[in-house]
Amino acid sequence: MARFFLTFLALQLSLFGINMLGVVQQHVVLPWTMLLARMCAGLVTWFDSTAAAAGKVLWNTVTGFGVSIEPGCNGIEACIVLFAAIVAFPSSWRHKLVGLLVGFAAVQALNIVRVISLFYLGQWNTQIFNFAHEYLWQALIMLDVLIVWLLWVRAGNKAVAAPTQEAAA
Template sequence: MLRFFIIFLVIQGALFTAELTRPVQQAMVIPFTRSIASLSAWLVQLFDDGVIAYSNIIRDQQSGFAVAIEAGCNGVEATIVLVAAMLAMPAPWKHRLIGMGLGFLAIQTMNLLRIITLFYLGQWNRTAFDWAHLYIWQALIMLDVLIVFLIWLRYLPAREEAADAA
């Protein structure tokens, strides 16, 4: 367990450091965040054609209310935590890659739900928006990471040491 924890912290530290560098921000994080804004707006436009997206912002044209998807709101940090945990576990690479891919999809699906609900909540009540943004959704996204990781652990093949001991 200590080995997992140390490896997890080292990988997480390396990935968070890389994410904060200007080249990674410019080449990956900013374009990804803009695509999340566009996808969120597209999903909302299926039911409400008065919504537009530009850069990392989603705006309601009628009310003028807008949300900006910033660092910490794009799901990148939650994905880093999940990837670091999966890389720190002793597991076959095939299982790690499948877990990271499906985990990324699960986190981003939850994050899209988060962005859209916050977009509408903010138009209704700013206090409720702030509370949901800072507390409820932060906890739910990290709970999503934990649940995905725990489900992934259940599907790992049995380790040879455990099979030999039985």
């Protein structure tokens, strides 16, 4: 357990440090954030033609209201926590790769729901927007990370148990 915890902390420190580098921010984080804004706008325009993306901002072309997707709101930090937990946990590299890919998709899918919900909450009620942005969605995204990790651990335990049970039969 101590090995997992120390590896988890070391990976997080390393990945967060890399994430903070200017070159990574410019060439990875900002392009990802702008893509996230475009994906959200693309989804919203299916039912609301007033949505658009400009850079890292999802905005309403009629009212002018927009949400700027800033660091901490693009899902990268949540993915770093999940990635560190998956890599630190003892498992096969194949299982880790599946966890990293599925986990990234799960966190980013929920983050898209988060951005779109905040886009509409902000147009409706500023106080509720602030609460949802600062407290509710922060907790839900990290809960998503925990649930994805726990499901991944459980799937790995089942995969290890299945061959053992077959060999015993």
